[in-house]
Amino acid sequence: MGLSHSSVYHTSHVRTVTTSGPVIVEPFSDVWPRLDICDFYNNETYRPQFDLLIQSYQAIYDRPYEDMRSYYQFAGIHGLPYTTYDGVTGGVHEYNNQTEWAEGRWGGYCHHGDILFPPWHRPYLLLLESLLVNEAKQIASQYPDNEKEKYTEAAKQLRHPYFDWGNEKAIEGLPEIFLTPEIEINTPKGKEKVKNPLKSFTLPVDVAYPPGKGESPTDKPNYNVPNLTYNPFTPAGYPTIRHPNANYEDQNNFIKSNMSVHVPTVFRPGLYQMFHISDYLRFSHHGVKPGGEQIGNIFSGHPPPSAVGIGHFASLEIVHDDFHLATGGLGGHMAYIDLASFDPLFFFHHVNVDRLFALWQEVFPDSWIPKLATLNGSYTDEINKIVDENTDLTPFRKTKTEFWKSSDVRDMKKLGYTYLEVEKFKGQDPKKLQAYLLELYKPDDHYGRRFFVKLTIEAGKLAGPYCVRVFIDLPDANAQTPTTSPHFAGFVSMWHSNSNSHVHDNTFVGGTVDITAAMIRLNLRTETFELIHDVNETTGMLNPSAIFDVEKDISIVPVTLDGKGVSPKEAGVKKIEIFTFEHDKVNPNFLDENSGQYYGSKKI
Incomplete structure (x- = not known):
């Protein structure tokens, strides 16, 4: 982002491993679907799952921030604070905050701009899902006897919902569940109005570099929305924000306006294009070099002889990027790659990205990850490291000594989840699913x-x-x-x-x-x-x-x-x-x- 080293990775605290042992991401034993948040929220059938989701999110928020299973630690895997998660380093190539950023190496564990962008997020989301389900099972056991069985079954079936921002109804803006500060749910103690954890997450420590006067939320009502040369500073005790004003408040009207424009002109055309792309390389990410090493030739003239390379349409990652900008806005966490994962909206967005990935896999089942260099690097991978389906997706442990690989997560059902649209077209000609998706978007x-x-x-x-x-x-x-x-x-x-x-x-x-x-x-x-x-x-x-x-x-x-x-x-x-x-x-x-x-x- 063109940011100085100190302004990027600064945080007041570092991670420390808790005594609960290494974090192992385990698949679920049963397969249940991830659902659309609009159905999840509005359909009474899923109300027990929704009640548990809200309480489970709050439970991982409330964990001590040093705990590897807390939301702060989990969200920090993606970008800031650019420190070790659960003891997983890059070995001899460990990220050095003093030198690596200046050389252009990305300091989070996430893969952006390379072929591992779609599969890396699978164990990341699975980890969140398992943290939530574990909390949900404990919460379900506390309900009164006449409700305990219903909530125990709901905890078993709970999978993280998604927000389909390409659906026509998204023109109306974000669903209310992401905007309202309080929500009524049924808890073990009965109906209660609780703080809505899906609206924002309150940072337990300072994140990013403290800027000048007027550029910290503590300066409200004279908060100056940051410029683009540094990550917005979030002091401990302040929540994530979207399109902030001078009072450090969400400007939901901006989000609604953005969605009304982006859905018909960017999201839907982008997805429509994407589901025509049969080449994993072109589908998976937005990185490309002039020689075409990453994504095919840059077309340089008029045909003939062929139009190879003319159609780098909308890759999964480039459409994904648009949603971050539309919902975050200047000064909003979602718009900054280093900070986006602290906003809970990030994960509803990325479950949808995973859904799109899964649907694409069903349409083009034979296209998969080639062997290529990662141009940006990560916390554990040097710039230009050659990666493929057998590259470790760090920091996600499969066992104490093994990490998940893309080859392990190619089949999502082996991880314990699916999507209803995938199941609807299972066993049919992939062209039928493609036709459905082209009509949908x-x-x-x-x-x-x-x-x-x-x-x-x-x-x-x-x-x-x-x-x-x-x-x-x-x-x-x-x-x-x-x-x-x-x-x-x-x-x-x-x-x-x-x-x-x-x-x-x-x-x-x-x-x-x-x-x-x-x-x-x-x-x-x-x-x-x-x-x-x-x-x-x-x-x-x-x-x-x-x-x-x-x-x-x-x-x-x-x-x-x-x-x-x-x-x-x-x-x-x-x-x-x-x-x-x-x-x-x-x-x-x-x-x-x-x-x-x-x-x-x-x-x-």
């Missing part, structure tokens, strides 16, 4: 030919999260142009970057924006080209005026989280391309087919 009613703007963006050019907005047929679009404008088509997010790291030189993110819906709103032409009128007889290439002049008709507007606009060059935008694919008329491998039309490119 279709961005609009316009089937067939879809239009895309592809952006190639060099990572590490700006400090902190930002996004690159795409406007159609609006040459004077700028950072103040509202995303509610009919000309707004969507954006590519850059959740994390590191401007002072040479490691990220020549590392690129490729993302696309589906501009079809915006074209329809603006009554722009979407039909196929006519050979006689639209193709240059001399060059054989499409005339730019046929539909788009990439120089004039596509406006690229990079915007930082604080709303400031920067130039495309400053934001690292290297290339803009426009192309089409006929989504529903080709087989699932269409990204490697020359089935579309190319409308030209512009280098920045």
Whole structure:
């Protein structure tokens, strides 16, 4: 993120191992589904599970923060405080806070920007799930006799819910369960109104580096929302926050507004694209180098001979990034990779990411993890270490001496959970599930030919999260142009970057924006080209005026989280391309087919 060493990893305390022994992540003996939080919360059938979930979250919040099974310690695995969890180090390559950050190595255990991004989160979520279920079983035993059997069974079936932010109903914003400060549940003592642990988590220790005057929550009501050059400071006793104001309060109206824009223009088109990608490499993460080592060739011209590489559509990770920015906002924990996991919303988001991963696996069961370098490193893995399905997913112990590997978690049912949609289509032709998912996440009613703007963006050019907005047929679009404008088509997010790291030189993110819906709103032409009128007889290439002049008709507007606009060059935008694919008329491998039309490119 372009942050100084001290401003990144500082925390007032370090982890200490408790006497309860090493934390071993064990699979469940029975398989039960993870459910949509909206069904989980509103359906009386699941009310006992919901009662237990709320109480179990609070129970792990209340554990001493030094306890490896406390929420603080568990959440800290992901990013800050960049210290050892449960004694798991990198051996001779152990992370050194004094030198590693300056060299660009990521200090959390999590894998970002590499092929282990989807599987690493499986044992992470399983650990949380097991902590919650263990608490739920103890709580269930305390209910009166006439309710004990019901709650004991509910504890057995409890699995962590997800929030499907790609569903159409997500346009309305976050479910109320993530917003309300108190909630009524049935406890062993009867109906009680309790503090809602899903709204926020209160930090037990100082996290991040104390900033200047006015830049700490202790300075409210004159709290100045932090800029993007450092992680927001959270002092002990203060909760996680989303889109904070000067009183260090959530601004839920901002979240609702963001969701109303992001769901139709970013989340749904992104997922629709993603479920066409049959290559694990392209599906799994957003890291890419110019030579195509990570994600295929960066397409450099007009076809023929082929369009290989033209379709780095929305990877799982890049769509995932967008949700972090939409819900966190400037100064909100979810928007900062180092701090995001302290907000409980993080885990409902990531269970959904795992669900999407599981559904993708069912659609493309033969595509799996290749052997590649991890570009960012982690607390236990050096930069450029070669990783594959047999790489240890640290710090998650399978036994006292073994760690979970991606090959161990490929089949989620062996871990003791599933998803209802997976079970519904089990044993059927994968194309049926794919058709269901394309219908579920279709961005609009316009089937067939879809239009895309592809952006190639060099990572590490700006400090902190930002996004690159795409406007159609609006040459004077700028950072103040509202995303509610009919000309707004969507954006590519850059959740994390590191401007002072040479490691990220020549590392690129490729993302696309589906501009079809915006074209329809603006009554722009979407039909196929006519050979006689639209193709240059001399060059054989499409005339730019046929539909788009990439120089004039596509406006690229990079915007930082604080709303400031920067130039495309400053934001690292290297290339803009426009192309089409006929989504529903080709087989699932269409990204490697020359089935579309190319409308030209512009280098920045």
